[in-house]
Amino acid sequence: MKPKLTLKQIAKELDVSISTVSKALKDSSEIGEDTKEKIKAFAKLYNYKPNNIALSLKNRKTKTIGIIIPEIVHHFFTTVISGVEKVANELGYNVLVCLSDNSFDKEVLNMEMLANGSTDGFIMSLAKETMQKGDYHHLQETINQGMPLVLFDRVVDNIACDKVIIDDVNGAKKAVNHLIDIGCKKIALITTVDYVSVGKLRTHGYQQALYEAGLPIDESMILKIEEMEDSEREIDNFLKEKNVDGVFAVNEHFAISAIKTLQENNRRIPEDVSVIGFTDGELSKRFIPSLTTVSQHGERMGEEAARILIDKLERSVSEEDTYKTIIVETGLVRRNSTKS
C-alpha cells in the first residue's frame, strides 16, 4: 500500500523545492525547461494527482454541489439528480446527494453538515414537513453566508434565490383541458394537501380549467391526500361510487390507483373514464393501459438548476444579486388511458 504522492515527496525525491514542483506542474514560465520536463515526467510516471481537499482549503471552494431532496424513490427526483450530475460533471463539479426523508430536522442537519465547507452551493427540493412548518431559516442562513441556493419543484415564494419549477398551473390546465376536449364533464381531481406547493398549484390549474370551460367546480370531486401510504385506500373510497368520466391525478401513483379502483368497479378505461397523471415515469409508460400524463422533464430541470448554480459560483462574488425563476414547460403525453 503506497500512500498518495504529494508535492512534498516529489520535491524531496527530485531535490528541488515544493514551489518549484508546483510551478513546474502548472507549466509556469518561471521554471527552466529541463527542470519542468524532469518534474513532469516524474509526476506522470508516479501518477501524481493534486489533493482536492488541500485545493479546497486553499481556494475556499470545493467544486462540489450539494443536492438535498425529500426522497429518492420518487422517479422524478432521480431524473433530476441525473440531470444535475450530467451538467456538473461536464463542468468539473462533483455532486453530493443527501436525502431529507421529508423530515424538517434531517433537512436542516444535512444542510448544516454540507454548508461547513463540503459544498459550494445547494440544489434542493423542500421536505414536505418543511413546507408544512413554513420554517425556512436554514435556507436564509445559507444564503446569508453567501452560498448560492437553487430551489426546484417544491419551492417557496418568500425566499430570494434562483428557482427552477414547472408551470404547475398550466400543466394541470393542459391536462384538464384535454379531458374537457375529449368530452369529459364530471372530472375528479386527486391531489396532495395544499401546503405542498405543487399540489396547491395543480389544484388551481384544475379549477381554472373548469372555470374557463364553464363547468361547475364541485369540492366533493376533489380528494386531497396527506399520506402516500393510505393513498390507495383513500382513492378507492373516494371513487367507488362517484360518478365520474374523467380523473386528473397529480402523480402517477394516484393515477394508477384510480384506474385500478375504477376497473374493479367495472368502469372501462378509457371508454367510460379517462385518466391523466402527472410526471412521466416508468410506470406511466409501461402500465396497461399506458398513462396519458403531463410530462415534467426532470432531467432538464436538473440541468437547468445545475447550470444556474455553477454559473453563479463562477461569477465574481461582488456582482449584484439577481435571482431568476426558470419555468420548464410541461408537455402532454397522450397514451391509452384517455379517449382519443
Next chain:
Amino acid sequence: MKPKLTLKQIAKELDVSISTVSKALKDSSEIGEDTKEKIKAFAKLYNYKPNNIALSLKNRKTKTIGIIIPEIVHHFFTTVISGVEKVANELGYNVLVCLSDNSFDKEVLNMEMLANGSTDGFIMSLAKETMQKGDYHHLQETINQGMPLVLFDRVVDNIACDKVIIDDVNGAKKAVNHLIDIGCKKIALITTVDYVSVGKLRTHGYQQALYEAGLPIDESMILKIEEMEDSEREIDNFLKEKNVDGVFAVNEHFAISAIKTLQENNRRIPEDVSVIGFTDGELSKRFIPSLTTVSQHGERMGEEAARILIDKLERSVSEEDTYKTIIVETGLVRRNSTKS
C-alpha cells in the same frame, strides 16, 4: 452576507489565542472554566461550526463515502443509495454519488476524481462496459492506495475487496423452481449478455433448476439481450411464436415486455403462461397483473455495504486485511403473474 465564522475570528473578538478557542470548544481541562464559558457562549451565539475541509485536511479523512453506480434510473440502484445514505448519515458520514452511465471511462474518471481526497472509501457497482473490457486497474489502484472498496451487485471475482451480492444463482433457481412447481414445462429465460455477472449467474440458476428437475435445457428458449433499448422488440420477436408456459425474466422490464407480447398474442397471464421477474420495484407491484418476482432487497444491500465500509474506515489501518462477501438472501414475492 457574513462569511463563516472561524476560530481565528473568535480569538480576535475575544482577545485570546486561537488554540485557546479550539481547546475551549473541545471542553479541554486545560482551559479555565470562565474562559471556556465565555468562548462557548460566543461560539453558540454566532453559531460557530468547524470547517469540514480544514478538518479533512488535518485528519486525513473526509467522513464521506463515494458511491459510483452505472445508472440511477434503475430503481434497484436507487434503493441501494437509500440504504447507504441511511447508515452513512447515522454514523456521521456524507455520501457522494457519481454515475458512470455504464461507461468505463467515466467510471475511471469519477473514481480518480473522488480518490484525490474527496472520499475515504468507495461503494460501487461496475459499469457494463467495465465488465465487458475486464479492465479493473482503477479498482486495484484505489485499493493499493489504501482506500477501502466495497463492490455490490455487479462485482468481479479477481479483485480482493469486500462484496455485497445477492445469491443470483439461487434466486434464479427459486424462481424457476416455482414455475416448475406450478406445472410449467416449457420455461423460457430472458436474460442479459453473459459478461454482466448477474446475467450469467441467473442463467446458471435457470439451467440448474431445469437440470435438477429433469427438464431439458433448450438453448433456443434462452434470449440474451444486449441493449435495454432494443429489448422490447427483441422480446417480441422471441416470444411471438414460441410455445411457452412459463417465462423467467432477469429484471422487471423484461418481464413486463414479455407479458405485453404474450397478451397481444392472446395468451392469458397467468392462466396460459406464468411470468416471474427479478427485482422488486414499483413496476412489479403496480403492474396489472402484478408481478411475481425475486426480491432483491436493495436497501439492505446498501446498508450492508455502508456498514462494512465504515467499519473498515474506523478500524486502525494496520489491521490485517480480510475481505468478506456478504450474500443477501433473495425472497420470492408471489403476485398475480403466476398461477397459484
Next chain:
DNA sequence: TTGTAAGCGTTATCAC
C-alpha cells in the same frame, strides 16, 4: 531560474 514563506482552518505538542 529557483527557493522561502505565508496562508487556507484546524488540532496537537510543547513552552511559558
Next chain:
DNA sequence: GTGATAACGCTTACAA
C-alpha cells in the same frame, strides 16, 4: 491556564 508553533497539501507573492 494560556499561547506559540508546526503540521495537513497546496498556491503564490516575494526574495534570492
